[in-house]
Amino acid sequence: MIIMALTPKDYEQMNKKASPPTKSYLTIPMAFLIGGLICTLGQFLTNLYTMLGLVKEIASASTSITLIFLAALLTGLNVFDNIAKVAGAGTLVPITGFSNAVAAPALEFKSEGLILGVGAKMFTIAGPVIVYGTVASVIYGIILYVFKLY
Amino acid sequence: MATRVGKYTIRMDNPPSIIGFAAVGSKMESEGPLAQNFDLLCPDSTLGEQTWEKAESRLQKDAVNTALSKCQLSPPDIDVIFAGDLLNQCIGSTYGLRDLGIPFVGLYGACSTMAESLSMASLFIEGKMACRTLAVTSSHFCSAERQFRFPLEYGGVRTPTAQWTATASGAAVVGEKVSPPYVRQVCLGCIEDLGIKDANNMGAAMAPAAAKTIQRFFEDTYTNADNYDLILTGDLGTVGSDLMIQLLEKENYQVRAKHKDCGMMLYDLNNQDVGAGGSGCGCSASVLCSTILPQIKNAQLNDVLFIATGALLSPTSVQQGESIPGIAHLVHLSSREK
Numbered sequence: 001m002i003i004m005a006l007t008p009k010d011y012e013q014m015n016k017k018a019s020p021p022t023k024s025y026l027t028i029p030m031a032f033l034i035g036g037l038i039c040t041l042g043q044f045l046t047n048l049y050t051m052l053g054l055v056k057e058i059a060s061a062s063t064s065i066t067l068i069f070l071a072a073l074l075t076g077l078n079v080f081d082n083i084a085k086v087a088g089a090g091t092l093v094p095i096t097g098f099s100n101a102v103a104a105p106a107l108e109f110k111s112e113g114l115i116l117g118v119g120a121k122m123f124t125i126a127g128p129v130i131v132y133g134t135v136a137s138v139i140y141g142i143i144l145y146v147f148k149l150y
Numbered sequence: 151m152a153t154r155v156g157k158y159t160i161r162m163d164n165p166p167s168i169i170g171f172a173a174v175g176s177k178m179e180s181e182g183p184l185a186q187n188f189d190l191l192c193p194d195s196t197l198g199e200q201t202w203e204k205a206e207s208r209l210q211k212d213a214v215n216t217a218l219s220k221c222q223l224s225p226p227d228i229d230v231i232f233a234g235d236l237l238n239q240c241i242g243s244t245y246g247l248r249d250l251g252i253p254f255v256g257l258y259g260a261c262s263t264m265a266e267s268l269s270m271a272s273l274f275i276e277g278k279m280a281c282r283t284l285a286v287t288s289s290h291f292c293s294a295e296r297q298f299r300f301p302l303e304y305g306g307v308r309t310p311t312a313q314w315t316a317t318a319s320g321a322a323v324v325g326e327k328v329s330p331p332y333v334r335q336v337c338l339g340c341i342e343d344l345g346i347k348d349a350n351n352m353g354a355a356m357a358p359a360a361a362k363t364i365q366r367f368f369e370d371t372y373t374n375a376d377n378y379d380l381i382l383t384g385d386l387g388t389v390g391s392d393l394m395i396q397l398l399e400k401e402n403y404q405v406r407a408k409h410k411d412c413g414m415m416l417y418d419l420n421n422q423d424v425g426a427g428g429s430g431c432g433c434s435a436s437v438l439c440s441t442i443l444p445q446i447k448n449a450q451l452n453d454v455l456f457i458a459t460g461a462l463l464s465p466t467s468v469q470q471g472e473s474i475p476g477i478a479h480l481v482h483l484s485s486r487e488k
Contacts, residue, residue, distance in 0.1 A: 084305025
């Protein structure tokens with residue numbers, strides 16, 4: 001019995017050659033385009049809400065709420081993942097991605113009940129974003145505080 | 151009785167027959183190139199059930215009942231059933247088969263389970279421990295996604311090397327020697343790990359196991375690819391198939407001309423969005439039971455090596471940064487008893 005004289009390192013080289021890479025020349029422009037469209041929609045909503053007489057802060061918050069609602073609705077209608085397949089980070093990075101990351105597990109795990117399913121699993125994807133987002137904001141706050149001392 | 155040949159291979163001196171077989175699938179499988187070979191195709195992937203897990207159990211139950219009715223048998227005629235799936239604690243099998251009243255052996259070999267269960271089913275016949283046995287496996291895209299990856303509606307993007315879990319099941323009834331297809335030899339594989347850590351590239355993780363099992367079988371039996379009509383791997387997909395062929399070439403075995411992969415046969419890789427190909431216990435099981443076994447029965451294919459491959463990972467092992475061990479079991483199927 002001859003043992004294949006192949007180390008994991010050699011095999012990794014073979015694997016790299018055999019595995020097709022992500023077509024970045026297609027995915028990056030699509031992410032830019034659709035991500036940009038979502039941001040344009042956000043700006044349009046902000047302008048619309050301001051025109052309707054909301055003050056700036058409330059108009060911005062209302063825009064976020066609208067985008068979150070739309071993404072959650074599209075997730076429930078089984079449409080969001082089809083858009084995301086084409087848009088990639090274009091839908092993932094804006095607040096729409098966060099909404100989808102909460103709505104998708106909530107839908108998926110309803111078969112395990114409201115407590116251990118929806119309640120417990122809702123933040124499996126978005127949870128880390130909240131945790132490390134909060135941690136980052138604390139660090140940012142401390143830096144800001146220190147700089148303002150002098 | 152069975153005889154050990156070389157170090158790894160077991161030869162059946164009185165080769166058991168596969169007397170009945172059936173394959174069931176769902177929507178994606180009905181849109182694939184093998185659709186007309188399936189016994190049952192349910193376009194609704196819930197199969198009318200409340201949960202994805204129940205849907206998978208239903209697939210397995212349907213495959214078993216169809217295979218039994220095709221050979222005019224009923225559950226009491228079966229002495230032991232070997233079954234497996236991908237779900238935690240193998241609930242696809244246990245819930246699917248609990249009403250049948252057949253002595254049950256649950257197996258886990260990830261996507262290699264069909265070759266594992268078929269080996270056991272055949273060896274039980276060859277050893278005269280049973281008159282009729284059954285081998286069945288299943289997988290369901292939706293139940294596998296929620297256990298191994300993300301919720302279905304989550305907008306994460308798959309990498310090009312990722313594979314698509316088949317929503318399918320295949321069942322084979324094995325009995326004493328009567329007519330082809332015969333199970334002539336089996337070669338149980340060892341766990342192989344060449345350090346692949348990417349759970350989205352399981353073909354690469356399993357290819358070394360497939361190559362090693364085939365190599366050992368060739369060495370034990372003093373044969374090579376020329377002695378067989380088809381070398382059918384389980385679900386290596388495009389990436390894994392390419393790597394396995396290269397690994398065997400390094401050992402001077404040329405299998406490219408005879409090789410096909412169930413994961414590449416089940417779907418139309420150009421028009422169905424399945425990444426590098428199909429995967430899951432149901433992939434190799436349904437391709438074998440829908441397409442390959444009928445061709446051996448009609449002697450369109452004479453000698454086939456069926457090598458189902460499995461990636462023995464769990465979501466926990468992946469999160470802990472472990473590499474992915476692979477396994478491959480080989481079953482030599484033939485239209486001739488000798």
